[in-house]
Amino acid sequence: MTSQDVTGRVALVTGATSGIGRAVARRLARDGLVVVVSGRDQPRAEKVVADIEAEGGTAYVAAADLHDEASVGALARRAIEIGGGHVDVLVHSAGTGILGPTAETAESQLDYIFGINVKVPYLLTGQLAPAMAARGDGAIVSVSSIASGRGIDGLAAYAATKAAIDQLTRSWAAEYGPHGVRVNAVAPGTTETPMIAPARGFFESLAERAPARRPASPDEVASAVAYLVSPHAVHVHGAILPVDGGFTAVT
Template sequence: MAPQAPTNRVALITGATSGIGRAAACRLARDGLTVVVSGRDRSRGEKIVSDIRAEDGTAHFVAADLRDAASVGDLARQATEVGGGHVDVLVHSAGIGILGPTESTTEADFDHLFGINVKVPYLLTGQLAPAMAARGDGAIINVSSISSGRGIDGMAAYAASNAALDQLTRSWAAEYGPHGVRVNSVMPGSTDTPMIDPARGYFEDLAGRAPARRLADPDEVAAAIAYFASPQAAHIHGVILPVDGGFTAVN
């Protein structure tokens, strides 16, 4: 029999003030979790908390400008405090993208990209996963991208950062799985979020190459995140799940 998830579960979602992170926060709250919404924009974060509470959900906002170990540590501490002493589900949804030729990517942009997309999840997992392991239960869900496993022109740096995140999924599954912490990755395709607005036509063309022939809705990605966070996924470790309308199956 699969172990029962503890009551009063608490989920921390980074990058939760827009896009996939916002959809995940709302979905997990509807599933009965206490949600810690994290992001840089206080007004948007507080609006999401208000929306969740209006539907009788439980949510808190913690402002976080994740840039170094100190800011990551502050987020972990505050999330644990507002969560009543524990964080049971960690969703790494914060991420940035850089498009363009390799030669046009500056060192500063490259470092910022890897800092947000790889270093922050690494450090935050290091802050929170040991306590999950000590309790013998927890779920960590990484949000990567189909670019991590495909050669897509103009996405070299972004793809490399997501490939690193997917490899962390496998490594953390080996490290924390024996202690009851499930680590999995959701790999979205082109998704209708503000992140794609600067190159919306490009991403619509990518989506058109998939059997679904459309952009994903953030709620569809959030449904996969919610599954990995739920007791129904109790025997699933180290999986990288495409939510891409079939793009990786045919390209």
């Protein structure tokens, strides 16, 4: 594979109907990959596919409400079917968050956030990475967060899930890297997505502490993902790439 040869590679992007996932799906399609757009909302997934096709790209819908092994397995099988027998790139962008005190977090909320943010990526990687390893080629990128390595009041549960993603990234790099599968993550800071809307002031105050002094756009995060899945990052394994305007450099 040459430094520019990505045409025809198949990418599955979870959480691709909004925010960072949507931007990643559109960017990878512009780069020439065939994109499988996954999300819970079928009409929104179809809109993302339509946007990609309007830009000259190729994409397909694989709507999925990911919450357990059966739903993950069904998505993996559908993505492989769409991809003609293979998935070359996997981007874990589906996620959810909780903002609030630990004592006010219900057990059901804790189970839900760990299920979406940790269990689903774990199971989906288990479904798709072995076949990548057997072929000797593949790339996996997870969307982590600056919260994974910082103590931020009110983000304990969310931060714990992203710290788990960071460690899974390192462990998967050790497990699958020797077989040609590159596993990395991006760690955005405050990003202009629907997730920050309920507490915009809180998240904007975090962004103002960084050198860039503003939130990132989803497209800026997507550019980092595109780099990590591309052949330009061929020697990058197990990295957690901050896309945070310098937040982690100065705090």
